[in-house]
Amino acid sequence: MEGKRKKEEPRRPRTSVKKTVVKVWNYKWVYLMLLPVLAYYAVFRYAPMYGITIAFKDYNIFKGVFESPWVGFDVFKKIFANKNFWSAIRNTFLLNLVTLAVSFPLTIIVSLMLNEIAGVAFKKVTQSILYLPHFISWVVVAGIATNLFALQDGTINMLLKGLGLQEVPFLSNEGWWIFTYVVCNVWKEIGWGTIIYLAALTGVDESLYEAAYLDGASRFQRLIYITLPSIKSVIVTMLILNISKMMSIGLDAPLLLGNTRVMGVSEVISTYTYRIGIQKTQYSESTAIGLFQSVVNIVILLAADKFAKLIGEDGII
Amino acid sequence: MRLSDRKKKIRIGTIVNYCLLALLAFVCLYPFLNVLAYSVSGYNAVLSGRVTFYPIDFTLDAYKEILKRATIWQAMKTTIEITLLGTALSLVLTTVAAYGLSIEDLPGRRIMSGLILFTMYFGGGMIPTFLVVKGVGLYDKLGALFIPQAVSVFNFIVMRTFFKELPDSLEDAARIDGASYMQVLLKIVLPLSVPILATIGLFYAVGYWNSYFEALIYIQDVNKYTLQLRLRSLLFGAELSYNADDIGANTVMTQSLKMATVAVSTIPILVVYPWLQKYFVKGVMIGSVKG
Numbered sequence: 203m204e205g206k207r208k209k210e211e212p213r214r215p216r217t218s219v220k221k222t223v224v225k226v227w228n229y230k231w232v233y234l235m236l237l238p239v240l241a242y243y244a245v246f247r248y249a250p251m252y253g254i255t256i257a258f259k260d261y262n263i264f265k266g267v268f269e270s271p272w273v274g275f276d277v278f279k280k281i282f283a284n285k286n287f288w289s290a291i292r293n294t295f296l297l298n299l300v301t302l303a304v305s306f307p308l309t310i311i312v313s314l315m316l317n318e319i320a321g322v323a324f325k326k327v328t329q330s331i332l333y334l335p336h337f338i339s340w341v342v343v344a345g346i347a348t349n350l351f352a353l354q355d356g357t358i359n360m361l362l363k364g365l366g367l368q369e370v371p372f373l374s375n376e377g378w379w380i381f382t383y384v385v386c387n388v389w390k391e392i393g394w395g396t397i398i399y400l401a402a403l404t405g406v407d408e409s410l411y412e413a414a415y416l417d418g419a420s421r422f423q424r425l426i427y428i429t430l431p432s433i434k435s436v437i438v439t440m441l442i443l444n445i446s447k448m449m450s451i452g453l454d455a456p457l458l459l460g461n462t463r464v465m466g467v468s469e470v471i472s473t474y475t476y477r478i479g480i481q482k483t484q485y486s487e488s489t490a491i492g493l494f495q496s497v498v499n500i501v502i503l504l505a506a507d508k509f510a511k512l513i514g515e516d517g518i519i
Numbered sequence: 520m521r522l523s524d525r526k527k528k529i530r531i532g533t534i535v536n537y538c539l540l541a542l543l544a545f546v547c548l549y550p551f552l553n554v555l556a557y558s559v560s561g562y563n564a565v566l567s568g569r570v571t572f573y574p575i576d577f578t579l580d581a582y583k584e585i586l587k588r589a590t591i592w593q594a595m596k597t598t599i600e601i602t603l604l605g606t607a608l609s610l611v612l613t614t615v616a617a618y619g620l621s622i623e624d625l626p627g628r629r630i631m632s633g634l635i636l637f638t639m640y641f642g643g644g645m646i647p648t649f650l651v652v653k654g655v656g657l658y659d660k661l662g663a664l665f666i667p668q669a670v671s672v673f674n675f676i677v678m679r680t681f682f683k684e685l686p687d688s689l690e691d692a693a694r695i696d697g698a699s700y701m702q703v704l705l706k707i708v709l710p711l712s713v714p715i716l717a718t719i720g721l722f723y724a725v726g727y728w729n730s731y732f733e734a735l736i737y738i739q740d741v742n743k744y745t746l747q748l749r750l751r752s753l754l755f756g757a758e759l760s761y762n763a764d765d766i767g768a769n770t771v772m773t774q775s776l777k778m779a780t781v782a783v784s785t786i787p788i789l790v791v792y793p794w795l796q797k798y799f800v801k802g803v804m805i806g807s808v809k810g
Contacts, residue, residue, distance in 0.1 A: 222626060225624075225626055226626050226627075229622075229625055229626065229700070231699055231700050231701055232619050232622060232625060232700050233619075235615045235618075235619050235700070235701065235704075236615060236616065236619040236620070236631065238612060238615070239612050239615060239616040239619075239635075239670065240631065240634075242612060242669055242670060243634060243635060243638065243670075245651065245655065246648070246651065246652075246666070246667045246668075246669075247638045247642065247643070248634075248638075249643070249647075249651045250642065250643020250644070250647035250648040250650075250651050251641070251642065251643045251647070252643075252647075253643050253646070253647025253648075253650055253651060254643055254644065254647055256646070256647070256650075267647075267650060312540075312543065315536050315539065315540055316540065318533070318536050319536065319537070319540065320533075321537075324537065324540075327544070328540050328541070328543075328544045330792075330796060331544040331547050331548050332543070332544060332547055333796065333799075334547070334548075334551075334789075334792065335547060335550075337725050337729075337788050337792065337795065338729070338785060338788065339728070339729035339730075339731060339747055339784075339785075340729075340731065341729075341731050341747045341750050341751045341754070342750070342781050342784065342785055344751075344754070344755075345750065345754040345755075345777065345778075345781045346550045346551075346553065346554055346781065347550075348754065348755070349553065349554070349557065349774060349777070349778060350550060350553060355566075355568060355774065357553060357568070357570070357571060360568030361568075361571075363568075364568070389546075389547065389550070392547075393547065397800055397803050397804075398803070398804075401800075401804055421532060422532075453732055454731065454732060458751070458755075475644070475645050475646070476645065476736075479645055479646045479649070480645070480646075480649065480736050485646045485650070488644075488645065488646045489644060489646045489647055492643075492644030492645055492646065492647075493644065495644075496641055496642070496644065499640075500640060500641065503640065519640075
């Protein structure tokens with residue numbers, strides 16, 4: 203702050219310092235107001251960042267964060283040598299990729315369909331229903347999913363059995379579990395995802411449609427040649443944004459939907475850090491995995507941002 | 520193509536579109552209907568698997584049964600407590616942060632905003648945060664369920680954007696009349712911000728109501744279980760139990776009872792949903808435009 207000021211007024215450094223002090227004094231109540239917020243960030247956001255040091259220490263519960271001995275990269279060597287770690291990373295990418303591959307195009311298609319609806323009441327009711335699952339907790343979603351997909355007494359398998367068909371192990375077969383996971387995710391977030399596209403669609407220039415209509419373009423042609431190009435930049439930005447999150451995954455869905463039989467695909471980075479950190483109290487290992495994930499996340503984010511700017515879109519940071 | 524042909528084609532396309540969307544809406548709604556149907560259907564109908572999305576042999580026994588359970592009432596009470604306290608704390612902190620950092624020439628504004636925004640991209644992670652929460656004495660306290668996650672950066676950005684868009688002239692006039700920043704916030708800014716406060720407050724409230732992971736790692740005492748944690752124990756019993764503490768809650772429940780519990784814990788969300796819906800679209804739009 204001060205340095206900047208000096209550059210602007212190089213000949214009167216003293217007055218500028220005085221001016222800044224006076225200004226800061228004038229805002230004293232604002233600073234006082236901000237104090238609890240800054241304290242909150244210092245304690246609950248920045249103090250844990252210091253705690254990351256235990257990834258380079260042999261954490262001892264009696265010695266604590268400060269006194270535990272440094273071990274360099276030993277903890278990382280240990281986790282990198284563990285095949286469960288690589289399996290968790292693979293599963294994180296796999297689940298994110300499959301979910302993205304299904305939900306991304308589907309969200310755009312549903313947005314376009316909603317955009318074509320002229321009836322205000324129908325549109326409103328449909329949107330209300332589609333947005334609703336976003337606000338339901340994952341515990342409830344997992345409970346509902348179990349009720350629907352269970353092998354023994356789930357609604358769907360009962361129905362299949364009634365039709366004389368083979369039951370499907372939605373929750374206990376690894377392949378089918380991925381299917382169930384994706385279905386639950388798509389169900390929960392598809393409506394929510396349309397909001398951003400619908401907003402972009404309202405911004406499309408009406409006169410373009412009129413001109414195309416007069417030129418005899420069919421509805422489908424208008425969709426392909428006007429609507430999609432108009433929201434292209436939102437689509438690209440959303441895609442890049444989603445790709446930048448490939449390495450992060452929520453803990454709730456895989457933890458609640460998963461079970462011991464599908465651990466081979468349901469164990470992702472977040473559940474893995476939880477299991478070895480909280481349950482096995484291997485604090486150093488868990489922290490090291492968390493740090494590895496954060497660093498990879500930032501690298502992907504920066505790369506995605508660079509890429510976005512390179513192809514002429516807005517950055518995502 | 521003749522004009523009449525084209526009109527006919529358009530009409531078919533429209534009808535197909537309407538039908539597909541109606542089907543999609545039904546698919547979205549179906550699980551909810553399924554839950555409700557199970558919760559109010561007779562025992563035999565549930566057992567034989569005839570229940571789909573409408574009740575068979577209507578009965579409210581499952582609801583009567585869960586309302587008799589003290590553990591549900593206790594979990595409900597705990598959840599209401601943390602939702603109210605948490606939402607209040609979150610709103611106060613987010614509002615002062617957003618207001619203070621929306622003042623354009625506050626010295627240090629950029630640094631402070633930067634420190635807040637940085638936490639969106641990088642954090643200590645699960646275990647270091649856990650150790651800090653434990654270190655400040657919040658372990659196994661209800662405070663652990665809202666104090667450590669009191670401010671969301673997303674909501675901060677939404678609110679700060681809103682405050683920045685308020686006309687400066689009103690605030691300036693009050694300042695010239697000798698009002699302090701605190702007075703400007705309380706008497707001018709807040710009355711103009713009721714819609715955004717309602718939106719953000721609802722976002723926080725829903726978040727606290729649905730939060731489950733914090734309770735899972737910070738709460739040991741079964742008497743302090745939140746609704747979501749209790750619900751998980753009831754729904755999945757020992758099969759999904761990763762904590763030894765869950766064994767006490769591992770009761771055998773019929774599907775009706777489970778689904779009635781799901782319904783009871785979701786109804787508060789459905790009650791606030793119409794208000795939520797009135798505002799969230801705008802909130803999402805502001806939030807997606809980065810600060």
